[in-house]
Amino acid sequence: MNPGRRIIDICGVVPGSSFDTRSMITDERIPERAIAGPAGVGTSVRRSDAVDASPQTTKAVIEQALAADFFTIEHHNGYEHIRQTTRYPTEWFDRIIGIENKPDLKRPGELTRQLQVDISLGLFDAVILATKTHVTRAHLNRIPDAVGVWQFNPDTDNRTIIRQPAELATGTPGIELGSDQSDHTEIHPVSSKEKTRARRRIAERAYGKGWRNYTLPSCAHAETQPDGRPYCTEFDCVINPAQSCDTECPAHTHAEPPQYNKAKVRDARSPWNHDPPGARYRQSGLDRFK
Ligand code: SF4
Structure with missing residues (x-):
């Protein structure tokens, strides 16, 4: 299961105590399967067993983790083995804030439903709705109470906090709301362990690719x-x-x-490091002082 597949408009990652350690490894995303898999710093495993996934996914994850300098290859008994180059700094992010950007509340579409899904699952520490629209009491009544509301004018950068978000329970199990049937809504329980992995996946995705991540217009203006x-x-x-x-x-x-x-x-x-030395370089640098 891969909870929280839905893509949020803006994901804010608040750095944690080991952010600097994370930023030294790579400027790319480290794949979650490489972090959680059987290969560790003190444990090298056969290449085919290094990731808990299908052979095709294993191949892709290993290549990505090698490119990110998070995996390294060793040879034992004529076989390639995989080892992590460094211990993954789990405390590198502190909070993850999900922001839904809905400039026009007169055309809410699936907004209420999307926000209910976010709140029920609890992957984000806080969920905020940002809008350009003047927010009325009627609008607020349609938005789940736990969702914070910002009125934001991108032309002036002026932000008015209409309502603060509630702090969501990210360390406990959550419920993923599925599709609505005629007489019920499908729900999928999500364990706290699955949520921890999903949060790490979100944070890594944001770290690797997630800044100003849009296509600029093909326009002279x-x-x-x-x-x-x-x-x-x-x-x-x-x-x-x-x-x-x-x-x-x-x-x-x-x-x-x-x-x-x-x-x-x-x-x-931002504290993101475009050109980090990489975990192995850092390690060999430390080795000089042994
Ligand atoms: S003029 Fe060009 S840049 Fe401006 S809004 Fe239209 S398409 Fe976008």
């Missing part, structure tokens, strides 16, 4: 701001390309998307 946010010079505002930019935009003028060094901007604006 698109720019990036110094902080990396996409900006439209025609309408003088920050844009969400997925919502604002397509060929139906009356001012769309086809051009190459704007270029910017995302890794450099992210490195400068």
Whole structure:
């Protein structure tokens, strides 16, 4: 089971006590199956047994973990063995905040349901709804009580906290709401161990790929701001390309998307390390002092 597959709009990861250790290993995502599998720092296992998955998935996970410098290969008795290069720093993230971005509450779609799923499962420490809409009492009545509400104007960066989110129980079992049948809703219990793994998977995904992770528009009016946010010079505002930019935009003028060094901007604006030394390098550096 893989709880919480639904993708949230924005995932905020609050660094924990061992964030620096994590940031030294790799700037990429470390696959959860490599972290939780049988290969450890003190345990090398045959390559075919290094991950608890199908042969195809095992191959893909090993390649990804090797590229991330989290696995290394050793040879014993003519066979390749896999070992973790370093102990995974489980305390590298403290809290995970899920933010649903719904600019227009007049078109809520599946919003209430999505928020109920998030609250019931409890993978995030807090869930927040961010909207540009003026929030009324009627809106609040449709949003689960545990969900925090922000009114946010992306043009001015002005944020008003309408309601604080509740702290969710991430360390206890949760319930994943399934599809609605005519007379009942399917539910799937999720153990606290599964939640721990799912949270780590979410945090790793955010660490590896999750910053300003959208396609910039192929439009001559698109720019990036110094902080990396996409900006439209025609309408003088920050844009969400997925919502604002397509060929139906009356001012769309086809051009190459704007270029910017995302890794450099992210490195400068967050504790994420674009070019870490890697676990093995760090280890060999320490070996010099033995
Ligand atoms: S597609 Fe429209 S909104 Fe997007 S950058 Fe171009 S002009 Fe601006």
